[in-house]
Amino acid sequence: MGKKSLLRNSAIYSTIMLLQKGINFFLIPILTIYLTPFDYGIVAVVMAINTFLNVFYLLALNGSLNRFYYEFKEDEGLVKRFFGTIVTFVLFNSFIVSAIIFLGRRWLLEPFLVDVEFFPYMFLGLISVIFNPCYLIYQNSLQARQEGVRYGKNNIAFFVFNMVLLLVGVIVFDLGAKGVLGALAITNIVFFVYTLFSFKKDLIFGIDKKILRKAIKYSFPVIPHTLAGVATSLIDRLLINKILSTSLAGIYSIGNNFGAVVFLLASGINQAFVPWFNQKIKENSTERIPEISRFLIVIYCLIALGLSFFGREIILLITPKAYHKSWIVIPFISFAYVYHGVYYFFASSLFYDIQGRGNRIIPVATILSALLNILLNLVFIPLYDILGAALATFLSKLFLTIFLSFVHNKYLNVGYPIRYMLLAPLGFFTISLLSYSWEFSLPFLLFKALIFILVLSVSYSVFKSDIRKYLTEIKLFN
Template sequence: MIIDDLKRLAKNSLGFSIGTLLSQAIGFFLLPIYTRYLTPADYGILSMAGVVTSILMIFLLFGQRGAIGRFYYDYHHDPDQLKDYLSTICLAVGLISLTACIIISLLGESIFSTIIPDVPFNPYLILAIWTALLGIPLNFAFILLQVRERSFTYSAINVAQVLVVTVLIIFFVVVLEEGALGSLKGQFFCSIIFLFVALFYLKKDIAITFDLNKFKESFRFGIPLIPHMLAGWITTLTDRLFLNLYCDLSIVGLYSLGYKFGSIMNIITTSINFAWAPFFMSKATTEGEKAKPSFSKITTYYMALIIFVGLGMVFFSKDVIHIMTVPAYYDSYQVVPFIVLAFILNGMYYMVVNQIFLLKKTKLLATITFSGAIFNVILNILLIPRYGMIGAAVATAITFLFTFIGVFIASNRLFPIKYEYARIGKIIVIGIVVYGISLVLPEYDIPGDIILKSLLILLYPVGLFIIRVFTDEEIKQGKEYATKTLNRIIKKTDS
């Protein structure tokens, strides 16, 4: 039943969301520190180092995080086969990645000094390189927790990691006053600590064994995910490179801060996808065609939710930035609406991309997403020189739309699902109307602005009920489930 599917998804989504949101909240605790102890140029250095860590992680993992997320369902019924598979992948990725990082550390200075001339290779980028390598085992631990739907354990480790890195960064940045270098040191030492956490979790799943056939099969699936993930990196991070090229590090810092606020939307949609992907895979592999009506309805509810959350992100971003930062960073709010829109579109992409993974058509996915990345580069070249960080944000949103449309067309040909287009259309229209109203509202001081926008955002759910997006039966089931849940809570409280 759909209510059971929603309960399962809600439980795991909540588990993943709690961890990621708490992690983000702890991360936001660093913003007042960053904006007071670091200059915008320092923040730009951190952003560039983050780019290096992100792109290296793509290549060092060889697409095997995605491969494990798919092949787990082929082997989980046989513990010995699963252990052979996981051992093979961990051993292969570990040895190849270690060798690659040694070579990059020895020979990379001449390359990086050309690509990122404003950031010294030693020590900044050296730390970024080895932070990426040390994070590989934790990536494997996280994907296993995800496919096993152990969302609260995943979140506990995630929150612990953020707490540790926060304490370390405060020590190096505030106490030792080491600036951007201190932040990178904190991330590096945290990665060492959680390397051992990951190995402790993985010890029951891996052994010293290697299966050549499993290696070939998994890498055949995973290698096309490198251009796919590289495309994601190009879309979400090369805007900083172009801003650095056409503007300066201060603009990169402003854009990065605004992007950080807008990416809260990405944290929410990604957390839901952590629950959605294993749910989709397990249900599609066991029920086949019978699962499609459930997928369709859940997509409708998901759209209603992420647009509501996105409106909240946009409405309150300016006030939050003014509260949490100093005047030098205030203009960063301008990019938030475009970044939120981009990640709403990316959230829609999450709902349709799993069909491609299910049928192991990763080459097709790589073709679509890499085409989107090339399109993004073209848009950045056209828009950033003229419009600066606004151009970068607009390019990101347009690219996510392009990629979503391509993946939607492909996935619906491979594994057709009859989505509720009329209801989804109504949801989008209400969202656009509410956002349009916000553009013509007068500006007040921060308390007044928050009150007015809090009232405005309530128009969204009201509008959904006015135009009858939800059926009477759905409303009835929702009320019954809410009543049962409330009664259970009251009984537990009384006891």
């Protein structure tokens, strides 16, 4: 893969992810008008459950595509049998798992649904999760074959089609949560059919037992790590729904979407950072890696501070009164995702370890972080309402980052400034707590603006030479 293709594909993947995930943020002014907090909570709960279920539908087999495509790619027939084996097995598994969930919904789903009715809401969710895995596998196959442009076109088509249906269902037909979930279900059905037609020339349907055993052996160890990551990101909404109410789950989701802007930025940059990082390590040229990490962490912190300081005013401006409470979680959520961005830097070292020893550490860290997150949610939500869930997310992300900071350099030491990477976000976070000091008022808004400008000025003075260098180079990763 040439450097130009690497950068182009990284840019495509990052842009598509930001577009898809960022829509939750940009649709807030529209959806909060047409959806009640209860409707918003229904969508949040169903989508959280869907994300959990998707792990059991895919069994991380989509991740095996990148690994084994390069092993098989010299034999076109073997590649087709490989793709066909994964698709056939996942299709079979999807309908088996769906039947088990549907028949056992009283025990498997309803304890988490609480006030959310299975029909029609969770039923629509199940339709989405049944038909989505094959499309995901098809998209992963395009990534494995380095067809970034085709991957991007497919995702944009999926995104636009879903958004049109969603807006029609919610605004024109006033279907509320059914409009959001129904739009996604229809979109997944349509793109499932599209996948079958587009992918059929690249695969041979049927299961090759030898190939399947290899793929499962590779993928199964990833499942606990994937589940832990999902749990850390989404368990708060399910527990708020169960302990507090569905409406509060919806209100929390609004604040979480604001804070998740930092996550979108960090994840998008990470997709470009990882191949650049790997290239620098391979070239034995690591001097710029700590420099870049310091700069990016400050960028994340400044965005998180801006969201923390001005998120309240934005929410008051763009949402109905019923959602105004959601601002209180923004500082904790946004800085939780700053630490998630720091985690990416440490994880890069562990994933690079060619012996695979580092890969075994990351699932341990994520599972421990997920367990801590669940425990803290159970303790803090009854005590502090939705703010307790945000606090639990912040502390679990901090734990995850600290854990990896102690072990990452045992496998690959690139000279990260560990103390800075852990303490700098904590300093910015402490400043962000000023947002809780007074009630909303114009003098307080001006005070926060002055503090933010001061922090911005100090940060610029510290990184002035770096900024000039990056502007001269035009692009960050080169």
